[in-house]
Amino acid sequence: MTNQMTEPIFDTHQLAFTELFTPVLRDSLEFFTKVLGMTIVHEQGDSIYLRAYEDVYLYSLILTKAKEAGMGFSAFRTSSKPALDRRVAALKEAGVEVEERTDNYGYGTSYRFKDLDGHVLELFWEVEKFKAPERIASSLNNRAQRKPARGVPVRRIDHVNLLTNPANVQKNAEFYRDLLGFNIREGVLNEDGEFFATWLSVSPLVHEVALMGDELGGSGRFHHLAYWYGIPQHLNDLSELCIEHGIPIEAGPLKHGVSQALCMYIIEPGGNRIELFGDSGYLIFDPDWETVEWAPEDAAKAIIWYGGELPETYFRYGTPRIKDETDALNCYYNPIKTSLEKEGFISHLSAEREDNLYNTFNFDIEE
């Protein structure tokens, strides 16, 4: 697939924040504040706004109480007001329904729409920058907030991974490329030569958005939200903390082939999958980067270069859950899982372990 259509579009600039739904708001909050060291900046209705200590804006995560886990929306900041106007015009011209929203905490007018698979996204320009009150100010001029002395604190939001109906991955990637200006950095092909999964970015990072085939055939589901450490040892520190306090680690620490990042996956108390990046992986500065393609038989090392296994459930567990997960199992060919299975990188969980991993749980750290 061509990475860019014609002239590059520099209008979408960064992933700014994500809203996650949780059925156990207080337990999720406990996890994000005490284990990932995030700071509460605001509470409003059923939502709590949280920041990582190097997030530049007020917050990067909104936790909202809801019946089921999942992603509410992800918001991207544009590079200017005219850039925002251009993207909104392009979306409307393409027939995308766009909703203007003005009642936003911490940022100005936003434009909400859905991608081709039903994930809710927003674009905005006006935003409030975080100014740390004295008690949490950093001694460093270039750090938005002092590093919290809680858990293993995350530094900034990194990316979202959106489960996408396998029939939609290719055209949804083109939607992000053509209407929003994303570059398609890497992709895993299915047997027909179309993308089963793609990694897209608007910055030198390999991705701010990943679209990964939902082998259960769902649409608009959420796979994970990732936060960045930039310090590989932190993944070991966090692993110890999770094991000591009964937080389920799904996989890792391990090294991805795609992006080359060192990562691990945790399921937070509300049931959403959270990824932590121990480093940034490689960065891209080439202006006419050609999309890196991984053939189906090569897909194993795209996902695991070394360092661990993934449970088979990694590919079907997403939020919200699909009710008949077992019946619907493997309704779509998944080149990644097939290749990993062949190479011996897939583990099969006991029913008890699966229950422990993916059910919501009460969580309270005393200290």
Ligand SMILES: [Fe+2]
């Ligand atoms: Fe990821």
